Amino acid sequence: MTRSRAVPALLAVVAAVGFVAVQAFRPPAPAGADAPADRFSAERAFAHVEQIARRPHPVGSAENERVRGYVADQARRFGARVELQDGRVAVPRKGVVRIAVAHNVVARVPGTDPSGKALLVVAHHDSVATGPGASDDGAAVAAMLESLRVLGTRPVRNDVVFLFTDGEEMGLLGAEAFVRANGVDRFGAVLNFEARGSGGPVWMFQTGPGNADLVTAFAGASSRPIANSLAYEVYRRMPNSSDFTVFRDAGATGLDSAFIEHVEDYHSPYDDLAHLDRGSLQHHGETITGLVAALGAADLTAPRGSDAVYFDLFSRVLVHYPTWLGAVLAVLTVLGYVVVVVVRRLRVAPLLAVAGIAVGAVAVAAGAAFGVWALIAWARPGLAFLALSEPPERGWFVAGFLALGLATLFAAARLLRRFSHAEVLGGVLGLAAVLLVATTAFAPGVGFLFQWPLLLGLPALWWTTRPLLAVLAPLTAAALYPPLVGTLLVALGMPLAAAGVLFALLGGILLAPLLKPLRGNLITSGAIALVAVALLGVGTARFSFDGADRRPDSLIYLLDAEKGSADWLSADPATDAWTGKALGANPDRVDLTADYPVLDRPVLRATAPVFTLPAPTVAVSSDTTAGAERAVDFVVRPTGRTWRTQLTLPRAGLRGCQVGADRLDPKSLPGKTSLTFEFYGPGELSCRFDAGPPVTATVVDHWIGLPDEAAAVLGPRPPDAMPVQSGNRPFDATLVRTTLRR
Numbered sequence: 001m002t003r004s005r006a007v008p009a010l011l012a013v014v015a016a017v018g019f020v021a022v023q024a025f026r027p028p029a030p031a032g033a034d035a036p037a038d039r040f041s042a043e044r045a046f047a048h049v050e051q052i053a054r055r056p057h058p059v060g061s062a063e064n065e066r067v068r069g070y071v072a073d074q075a076r077r078f079g080a081r082v083e084l085q086d087g088r089v090a091v092p093r094k095g096v097v098r099i100a101v102a103h104n105v106v107a108r109v110p111g112t113d114p115s116g117k118a119l120l121v122v123a124h125h126d127s128v129a130t131g132p133g134a135s136d137d138g139a140a141v142a143a144m145l146e147s148l149r150v151l152g153t154r155p156v157r158n159d160v161v162f163l164f165t166d167g168e169e170m171g172l173l174g175a176e177a178f179v180r181a182n183g184v185d186r187f188g189a190v191l192n193f194e195a196r197g198s199g200g201p202v203w204m205f206q207t208g209p210g211n212a213d214l215v216t217a218f219a220g221a222s223s224r225p226i227a228n229s230l231a232y233e234v235y236r237r238m239p240n241s242s243d244f245t246v247f248r249d250a251g252a253t254g255l256d257s258a259f260i261e262h263v264e265d266y267h268s269p270y271d272d273l274a275h276l277d278r279g280s281l282q283h284h285g286e287t288i289t290g291l292v293a294a295l296g297a298a299d300l301t302a303p304r305g306s307d308a309v310y311f312d313l314f315s316r317v318l319v320h321y322p323t324w325l326g327a328v329l330a331v332l333t334v335l336g337y338v339v340v341v342v343v344r345r346l347r348v349a350p351l352l353a354v355a356g357i358a359v360g361a362v363a364v365a366a367g368a369a370f371g372v373w374a375l376i377a378w379a380r381p382g383l384a385f386l387a388l389s390e391p392p393e394r395g396w397f398v399a400g401f402l403a404l405g406l407a408t409l410f411a412a413a414r415l416l417r418r419f420s421h422a423e424v425l426g427g428v429l430g431l432a433a434v435l436l437v438a439t440t441a442f443a444p445g446v447g448f449l450f451q452w453p454l455l456l457g458l459p460a461l462w463w464t465t466r467p468l469l470a471v472l473a474p475l476t477a478a479a480l481y482p483p484l485v486g487t488l489l490v491a492l493g494m495p496l497a498a499a500g501v502l503f504a505l506l507g508g509i510l511l512a513p514l515l516k517p518l519r520g521n522l523i524t525s526g527a528i529a530l531v532a533v534a535l536l537g538v539g540t541a542r543f544s545f546d547g548a549d550r551r552p553d554s555l556i557y558l559l560d561a562e563k564g565s566a567d568w569l570s571a572d573p574a575t576d577a578w579t580g581k582a583l584g585a586n587p588d589r590v591d592l593t594a595d596y597p598v599l600d601r602p603v604l605r606a607t608a609p610v611f612t613l614p615a616p617t618v619a620v621s622s623d624t625t626a627g628a629e630r631a632v633d634f635v636v637r638p639t640g641r642t643w644r645t646q647l648t649l650p651r652a653g654l655r656g657c658q659v660g661a662d663r664l665d666p667k668s669l670p671g672k673t674s675l676t677f678e679f680y681g682p683g684e685l686s687c688r689f690d691a692g693p694p695v696t697a698t699v700v701d702h703w704i705g706l707p708d709e710a711a712a713v714l715g716p717r718p719p720d721a722m723p724v725q726s727g728n729r730p731f732d733a734t735l736v737r738t739t740l741r742r
Contacts, residue, residue, distance in 0.1 A: 007517065027259070052133070059100055086103050093170070096676040100681060102165070104165050104178050106164075109151055112156070114159045117186060123137050143281060150289050158188070172242070194258035203227065208255075210306065213302075228310060268722065309447060351427045352430075353419070365404060365408040373498075380540055388493030393543070397494055407532060421516070457472055470514055553724060556706075557611075562739050571603045578714065597678075598735070621684070628691050631689075648675070698740075699737065700737045701736045705733065
């Protein structure tokens, strides 16, 4: 076979490897109820999800109490020593100080010969207010309960503590309360399990320091040990957090895992039993039971080792090695590249030119993806209604953006025709060498992306008379990059598709030596660009809110009990048929965040009828003055439907506050002119003020959902709409405000 005829075949092999890598990125098949007793069964675990995810069960709610009672009863049934630990915490979060009593369920299974440190397995039993939480985090809680049952059939040496935290959704409250009460020194490792969607494989995305031994355990824990150290490097630079963050910040090490596909169900009414992927539930359970078996038998008192570089191949094998070894490999590989360049007498100028074209291609593709998405968002403003602006039929957009990258790649190959095969190969491998040096120095977990394609590409650079060896580097990249790019596109969403395209091109540019000799690269580039435009155009045209794809909207009823006035509010980008019944055709857009911190952005506003609703109840139990300082003790007593109460005090004259043992310095807390305390359930707050001036406190009760009286005005929500997800923007609620003056 001649070289020109071989290249298409080699490209097909590369594409096939990438296809297999993507198709392998799936959760395992769920095991049925007839699975052996010593094996995890998604079917048995799903029975727990059915009990947990009946209704939303946020912190401080009656349903939350029912769920933790069920969890405690089941843990006892499976032989664990169960303790209910309650702790009041005050945690600054998103502009307020959140105050709650977190109710954690702690289930300990004694080991056969404890090493002195226990293994801690964590998931949160609360949900958001807007969804029943079948996936987030009912699946993990159910998987832990089924794993408790399995542990009874095959006990391990170390104590294993299953911690079901409360209040994760409102600021990691239960984890904070647990760490304050128990510390982390007694635990050799912390394993946290989460979800940010309703399906997909479980992906270990974060670790703590000294993780090499834990990564080794994870590698053998399940049939699909999916993880890569790039995810950790990305995640630790983002503002996101989970319960694991609290343990990590307290000095613990461990692993943080989640499944993240189908974000449209996240924090919504559709995070329910029908939408939970039972394969994801099975993967949760396989991972938990595998890690408990491995770490339950390990010496958890041993000093921590080094950090690891790790990545999975075809979702079946986890490759891992210490970061120091990664650094050694990087040095040797880059030196090998330099030696080959010198021995083969490759000119530096052409290599730099090729590398420059490669960098330009990557930048153009990423920039085009960013710009095209901005154009799509402008053309279809309805995308702003969606969580992460993620379109329901995302496949059209993913394919379109990747096609844009491929078109850029063929165009770059045409620009490289004036260079020799050795120069093109040396230039793209030189770029990989530079990136390997940079990532090894500043983000060692990312280095594997460039280490292995560069190392396996060196034979082709040495034997340039055998140009078909140039397939080795892109073949390696095809095994590494596609599932990683797909995960980035899911994790970051379409508005940040440019990041996924950037990484796709960093791997794809290794194809340049094979593409360069092909004829018609510019024509091919243009044709693929037209396909990309068509794909993106179809996706844009098909986007609508009808049938199964529903527009998330929100409506808030605000009653000022003192003034006797009321307003309809919405943080939606615009009105729709349902919210328009309340807001009218031309509502005002106002910023009320200073008075209502729960409204964290400008809202639409229109006058509403005044319904008779119970006003907030905040009493003063003590009010004393000593010298220049006045001390006031506030007592919050929620009314029947109240979920949370916000008490806002002016900063002027405020010297400090205390919640239980927590002393709060106003200078270190959020808010410029005022300070807001958010209570989940009843609570007390002691504050000190300058003596003399009167104290004015604004009190707002927050109900989940609209008052019953609103139904007569609005009617039911139409079938093409759904309540907005928690965390996307303020959701359906009733706010009742009054003022307390002392």
